[in-house]
Structures are given as structure tokens and as C-alpha cells.
Amino acid sequence: MAIFLLPSFALIVVFYLLPVLLTLLISFTDMDYSFQWNWVGLKNYVQMISDPIAGKVFNNTLLYVFSTLALFNVGAALVISLITVHIPERVGQGYRALWLLPRITPSTVYALLWLWAVRQDPTALFNWILGFFGMEPVNWLHKHPWPIVILVNGFVGASFGMIIFTAALKSIPADYLRAARVDGASTLQIIRHIELPLIKWPLMFVTAYQTLSLLTSYEYILLVTNGGPGYYTTEVWALYSYHLAFAQYGGIVKFGYGAALATVLVILGLILSIAYWRVFRLKELMVEPKIEV
Amino acid sequence: MVSRKHLPWIAFMALLTLPIVLLYTLLFAQSVSEEVVGILPVNLTLSNWEFLKDGNIRVPGTTTQYYPNVYAVTLNTLALALTVSFLELIFSSLAGYAISRYKFRGRSAFLALALVLHSFPGITLLIALFYILNVMGLYDTLLGVIIIKVALDMPLDIWIMKGFFDGISWDMEMSALVDGCSRLQAWWKVVMPNVRNGLMTVLIFGFLSGWSEFIYVLTFISSQDYWTFSMLVYALTTGEYSYINPGVTSAVAIIYMIPVILFFLFAQQYLLRIQIAGKGVT
Amino acid sequence: MRRRGASKPVTILVSLVIGVLIGAVIGYALSPRAPVTTTVTAPSGDLEKLKAENEQLKAKVEELTKKLASAGEGEITIKVWTIGPDPPSEYRLKNFQIAADMLNKWLAALGSKVRVKIDGQFFVRPVEWGEYKNKFYLAYKSGKAPDIYLTGHEDVGFLAANGYIIPLDDYIKEYWDVVYYDVIPTLWEAVKYQGKIWAVPQDTEARPMYFRKDVLKKLGWSDEEIAQLPEKVKRGEFTLKDLLEVAKEAVDKGLVERGILHRVKEGYDYFQFYLAYGGRLWDAQSGKMVFTKSAWKKTLQWFHDAVWKYKVISPTQFSGDWDKDFHGPFTQGKALFLSGGTWHKGEWVSKGLLTNEEFNENVGYMLHPAGEPGKEPVTLSHPLIYTITKQAQERGVADVAFLLITLVTDPHLNANHAVQSSHLAILYSEISDSRYKKEPFLADVAYMLDYTTFIPNHPKWGDYSRIVFNILRGVESGDLTPDQAFNELLNGIKGLGSDAVIIED
Incomplete structure (x- = not known):
């Protein structure tokens, strides 16, 4: 028996549970590359509260999470699902497949495409399109960093909700819809009065789930703006923690302070994860084995 | 069996999905041309793929290998x-x-x-x-x-x-x-x-x-x-x-x-x- | 606990089969790769010359090699880590291989069976300084540190305070007459921490403000005026404000796309503008860093004006690309000024961006001008240094490591490096080396060392530098007004603690 669970259990303990504890412990030190455990008590947390950059980064994080969530991870996802289930299936499926592409594209390649598309030269994709309308080229990353960051993340993020909403919409019994049509309901009325109420749970699930994902993700921001341009313009909480710990010119690192910032996310992550487990009744999935052996 | 009432929705989806299509088109256009204007390749060439011969990506004008094979x-x-x-x-x-x-x-x-x-x-x-x-x-x-x-x-x-x-x-x-x-x-x-x-x-x-x-x-x-x-x-x-x-x-x-x-x-x-x-x- | 009989052995069997399949893959993943080592054999001319030049050194070396020889036989491996990151600086490592080659010939001549071997690494871009240093700390942590470690002098404080390296005073005293008397004395200041010497200088450089002579000519300057510009800067008659105005004129007239270029990534060059406004970085007496409020205010205002009033620095310079926003525009004559370093000349030539002739024809160089009349022009030097790690001492090879450092601290060998990479001499006798003398550029910039400042050997210097960099980014992008920037900067520096930084008006 033990041999079945041992490998995965050991991995989870050493590389999942232990790190949670270690992150917390390191946040009470001023550890750097000498890896010394100099305990400094709550100093890092006090610094976090008084750090004006942390304040700015906090606001950035809220802006990033909620706009991406509203516009894409839930908003666009819902729009795409609703449209593609109401148009012929083959066409709808094609569109959904295309929306899946950014997510499975390696992040470095996907970011590279965007970096090319938003370059400041007139021949770059965005400016080339502007050119058709007679508009001047724009240095997008410099002038409009936030819209670009949100677009880059949003085109990846929409597919998760899209798949879940589509599955939920398809599971609505055809009779409901047929009955409504017979009663003379328009497509918009059907969406408003039948479909949306029926996918309330998936909507909540996607919203909750993606909030946590967005809060802790920074890969695409790192690749596209790296927190810039200018003064921490698009730096988000998780990226700030990363920068403090791993990206310092001259090898000065702040594992301690970085870990304190990460601890905030770790604790938030744990609370939300447990909450999802309860709220979304994941517990029901833990049925006892059907077979007694 | 695409009926007329679906058309506006299909068109709308096409618009929404366009950026994705353009981005990947850009990638392919870039790889087979000297330059790209928007998504249009200028001067088709296969020279971008020459590194496949020995796997070495060369920086023009230098002999040092900056990138791994x-x-x-x-x-x-x-x-x-x-x-x-x-x-x-x-x-x-x-x-x-x-x-x-x-x-x-x-x-x-x-x-x-x-x-x-x-x-x-x-x-x-x-x-x-x-x-x-x-x-x-x-x-x-x-x-x-x-x-x-x-x-x-x-x-x-x-x-x-x-x-x-x-x-x-x-x-x-x-x-x-x-x-x-x-x-x-x-x-x-x-x-x-x-x-x-x-x-x-x-x-x-x-x-x-x-x-x-x-x-x-x-x-x-x-x-x-x-x-x-x-x-x-x-x-x-x-x-x-x-x-x-x-x-x-x-x-x-x-x-x-x-x-x-x-x-x-x-x-x-x-x-x-x-x-x-x-x-x-x- | 009951189990279903067959499943366990079967699972194990299947695991085994798959395991064998992936074994090769894991094996591949784990197999150590050959380290990047350049093998160089010394040209025999080098050896003859060296031998002739340094009889005294030989005597000393013989003494030590005898000690080595009595150790019996075997190979002593000395692990050396060096970095460019500019590729032309490869002699930082190659010189060790030449020196070891020579040493082995001596050992053979003495009939010893001991040989010295260099296990060396020379890191180039895209490995950058930060990454290089991180690798060192990690290697040290796992007991695999190099014996000789090349780094920037500003790390001496940090390395010494944390016990990574050993003090070298006794060694240097012992070998003083051999070569160390010849080291340009100011360089010793760069390797001291708490009264001890912790390293041997490897090279130094100056950071000139380069300018395009051809562009100035088009602006109507006479050859005479152009030739006099460095002199005017030296006398403090051409200030940072004049720099802005000339740059603006060139941009307005459409002669160049950009007025002034500076590095696009974090670095120490920006401090030159602060120094030019009379700012102080280091208080030798207390061993603390210094923050001069008035100078920082003016510096931030200058950067703001350069971008937003004169429009001669691009607001996107800091998010730019080294080639497209730094090397490229300047070497193609699309920018007038470039705040760079002597080694950039070496890079341009070796990368084929400019030939030596083109460089001499079209490019001039001067100090960074004084901030305002009455202030001094400046440059900044960042000597690189060889340190010996404590792990070398623990392995019992510190003596040999130091001997090798002594051998490479040689006018001929160091000139190999200086000439190829456009760095400056560290020895007086090196200045008279024939090859060094043939490089007018190196001779021309030598005077700059009289105006140079070193960055502080303080463990918290990296924090100071980083705060400044982020603030400057914000000023240039327009996110911060000069006043906001100053307040944020002051707050940030205050956060380093009064035991690290003196704040003065």
C-alpha cells in the first residue's frame, strides 16, 4: 500500500508543504545569498506596510486582477461561450479551438508575438492597422502599458472560463430551450432568463478560481513589461516579490522581504483554496471507494 | 446550415478572434521573410532557418557563440x-x-x-x-x-x-x-x-x-x-x-x-x- | 490492510519497464556537461619576454615552487572564475592559463613532478553580473566555490564581512618588491575594507562621454573647436547644461534622431551626473555612504529636463534595447552623445560596428561635464579585482592561487587584456608596454583617472544603486516629477539606515 502513495506523498510534503512553512520562516529573517537565518522578527512586515512601492504595487494588483477578470477571464469567456453555442456547432468549435491556442503556446513565444505586435515602428502589427485609419504610430508599451498587459493575459485567461461555461451551457436540456422558443422567446431572452440563471454555479466557480490564479500569476507581465515602463507602472505583488528575491543587479537579494510578500499570497492562497473546497462541494468528490478490497 | 440570423454573431466572433489569428500569422510570416510589414512578408527567404544546419545561432559580425546549440x-x-x-x-x-x-x-x-x-x-x-x-x-x-x-x-x-x-x-x-x-x-x-x-x-x-x-x-x-x-x-x-x-x-x-x-x-x-x-x- | 494481490507486483513491473525507458532520459538530464573551458597555450614569445623581464619574480617563484616540488608529485587544480561579460575581456582567464603554463615549465626545469592546472570559467553575455555573482554565492554555499574569484571592487565589503574571502596583506607584503610596488596606488583604495587589503586589482577603466565629431561638424563647429571640446570640459567650461543645449540643437536641426544615449539597464554610470553636481558617495572617515541632497535634486531635475524639456533623451531609453537604443544609433551616427565606458570602444571594434579608423575619424571622448560652472567634470571607475576565497584556504591552495595572481599581475600579460578590451593599465610599467602605447585611445583617456571616483565598498551599495535606478526610470518615463522623485529617493535611502548612509545637504 505504502508504495503506491509514498512517491507522490513524499513529493507533496517536501516540495509543497515544507515550502509553505519555509516561506513563512524565511519571512522573519533578512536572508540573502549567504543563506543565514538572521531572525529579524516582524521587520519585513513593518517594512511592507510602510513601503510606498508596496502600496503602489498593491493598487496595481487590484487593477490587474479585476480588469482582466471582468473583461476576459469571465467577461469574454461568457460572451464566447454564449455565442459559440448558439451558432452552428462546427463554426463554434473552431472559434473555441482558436481561443485555446494562446493558453497552450509556451509563454515565451506568446509574449514574443505580442512584443512584436506592439513595437513602436509603423510596420508593427498594431501601428500598421492604425495606419489604415491614417493614425500616427504609437509606442504601445510605453504609452498604454496596462491595456497591453491586460490584453496579453486576457487572451490566455479567457479559455478556462470558456470551456467550463460551454460545457455547462451544453448540459442544459434541449427541452427547456425548445419550450421557450415555442413560447416565442428571443435568443437574448433565452440567454437572460434561462441560460444565465442555470450557469450561476460555474460562473461563481470560474470567478473565484481565476481570482486566485490572477493574484499569483506574473509570468506574462515579467515577459512583456517586466513591471515597467517607468516607476513600477505594471509591477504586481507577486512580481515584486520575485524581483526582490531573484532579479537584482549586482547580486543583492532580499529573500526575507520577498518571502514576506509571498507569505501574504501563500496565506491568501490557502484560505481561498480551502474555501473553494468547501463552497464548491469538492468534498462530494471524495466518495469512499465503491469496492471493498 | 449557417442561417442568416447567425451571420452577425459569426462575424462578431471573427472580429473578437482576429488578434489571435494575426499574432500567429505574424510568427509564420516573420520566419520566412526578411521583414514583415504588419503581417505581410517582404522578400521571402529561407535564410532564417540556416541555423538548422549545425544548430548554432550566429550573431552577425562575431565568432563567439553567445547562445547554446x-x-x-x-x-x-x-x-x-x-x-x-x-x-x-x-x-x-x-x-x-x-x-x-x-x-x-x-x-x-x-x-x-x-x-x-x-x-x-x-x-x-x-x-x-x-x-x-x-x-x-x-x-x-x-x-x-x-x-x-x-x-x-x-x-x-x-x-x-x-x-x-x-x-x-x-x-x-x-x-x-x-x-x-x-x-x-x-x-x-x-x-x-x-x-x-x-x-x-x-x-x-x-x-x-x-x-x-x-x-x-x-x-x-x-x-x-x-x-x-x-x-x-x-x-x-x-x-x-x-x-x-x-x-x-x-x-x-x-x-x-x-x-x-x-x-x-x-x-x-x-x-x-x-x-x-x-x-x-x- | 488487505491488498489486491496482483496489482502490486504488476505495478512495480510496469514501473520498472517504463523506468528503464526513461532511465536514458534522466541519465541524459543528469550527466554533467563539460565546463566551458578555453585552452590556450602561451606563445613562446610571451614566455621568453616574461622570463627576461622578471628575473626577480623568478627567484621568488622558485622559492615557492621548491616548496611545491617538495610536496612530491601530482596535480594542483586551481579553480578560477572570471566574467566579461563583454567577450573581448577573455584575457581575464586566458592570462591564468598562460601563467600556469609558464609555472609548469619552471617546475619541470626544477625537476619537480608537481603540475598546476587551471580549471577556469569565463562567463559572457547573456550571463550578466548579477547572475554571475549569484552563481558564486550558490557555488560557495555548496562548497564548490572557485579558488580565485574575479569580481567588482564594490563587493569587497560584502565578501569580507561575510567571510567569503581572505585578507591578502601578508602575501602582498611578501611579494611587494616583485610586482605590487608597480600598481597604480589609487587602485589599492578600491580593494581595502576595514583597513585590510582583500584583493588584487585586475583592471580599471574610465567612463567617457563619447561624442560624434561628424555631427558637431555639421552643426558648424570647426575642427579646432571640436578638438578643444574635451579640454573645455576638463576646465569646467562646458557643463551638463551645455550638453543638453548642443544635443537639442542637433536634434532640432534633424542631424540626429537622439541627442544623448545612456545605458538601458541598471548600472552605476548614472551616479556620474550626481558626482558632477558635487554629490559625494563615500565618506572615508566613517566608512559610510553619502547622500548629498542638493546634488540629487539637481541630478533628478537634469534627467527630467533632458527628457521632457530638451527632449534629447528618449523617455523609453530605460526600456530600450542595447543594440537598437545604445550601440546602434551611436555607431551609425544617429545620436550625438553617449555616456559609456572605455570598454565600449573595444566592443564596437570587435563587433565590427566601427573600424579603428572610423572611430578615430568620427568619435571623440571627454569627461562627463561638470554639472554647473564651478564644479568639476567627472568619471567613474569600477576596478575589477581578483579575490582568493576562504574555501581555497581551506583546501590549502591559497599560496598557489596567490602565486598565480602575482604571475598574471604582469605588465605584459595585463596589457594583453587592456589592449584587446579597451581597459586601462593597472601598472605603471604597463603604460610603457609597446602595445599599450600603440593604442592612442588608451593613452588619451589616461588623464581621466585623475578625475575618477570609485563606488563605495559598502555592503549596502547595491541597495543604494537599485533605489536610484528605479527612481531615474520613473523620472524619465514621466511617472515621477523631480520633486516626487526626490522624496521617494530620500525615503528609500533613509530606509537603509543611518549607520549605512550619511544624509547631508
């Missing part, structure tokens, strides 16, 4: 992706099978742990993982990245595999035994074919997750000897010696995309399953 990078990336996917397959089918078939103390605790961790973002543990790898002497090794990838994907994999094992009834195994199969044959003939979809899902998920990995490679690997494609593309995009023609970068990126495109074309049902079960990055 593309074929070495390919092997590293394959080693990472294959090892991650096979280890995930083995460990998660072991655990998934045990959880599905055995009743033991701590079973529900273990499953609850896996479920809670499944939505917990492992990326926040980067600093602590760095410390652990360093203590274990695994910093700057592919093995370090492999172990971390496997560990962090494990809760999801277990959840997937357990679901598949739950779906097979004991009766089927039993009737196979009654029909004169040995235990081994029953397991191989009855259990394995029935979880084939699960195994494929875990394999593909593990492969793509290892193949595309960027942050852990960036953070835990420093030698060029262990670079994977993600680092190479990153360096070509941002390196100080970026005299590299964008055409060459896009050619490298396309090679990097090959497995992704294959899975996209031929194994979409697995990708969809991963997405439903999986934690989205964003």
Missing part, C-alpha cells in the same frame, strides 16, 4: 518534458489507483490535501523552493526543475487519475478473472485500456507543462548547458546581444511550437480535459 537545447527540453510526463504518469497512477481502490486511514485526509493543493498556486513558493533545491544540491540541474514540476503538478494528476480509476467497475475486473484471466492479464486487459484516456491526459499535460516551463527554468537553472527552449527564446528576445534577426527568433519559436501544434491538431480532446480539470495559469 539549438539541438542541445532541444534535447534538454525533451529530457525535461519526457521525464516530467513519465514521472507524473507513474506517481499519479499509483496514488490514484490506491485512493480509488483501497480504504485506509488517512485516505480522505490525503485526498482533501490533494484537492486543496490543486487550487493552491505553487508559484508563490518560489523562494522556499529555491532554498530547498540549494540545500539538496539540485540548483542548476534539470533534475531540480523536474522534481519541482512533478511535485507541483501532482495534486491535479492524482485527481485526474483517481477519477478514471473510479470509473472502472470492479465487476469488469472480476468477470475477467472468472473467464480465466490471471490477475496480471485482467489488470492489463481490463484496467489499463479503461484508463487509457486518463493516462494520455496525464502524459500530455505533463509533457506540455514541462515543455513550456519558463519561470522555474529561469530561476533554478543558470548554466547555458541546461537551457531549454523557453530560455533560448527569452534570451533571443531580450539578450544584450540581440543582433539576432527577428526572423531567426521566429524560426526558433516555430520549432519550439511543433509539439504544441501537433497536440492542438490531433489531441484536442485531451487538452480540453486538462483545461476543465486543470488550474489555469491565468
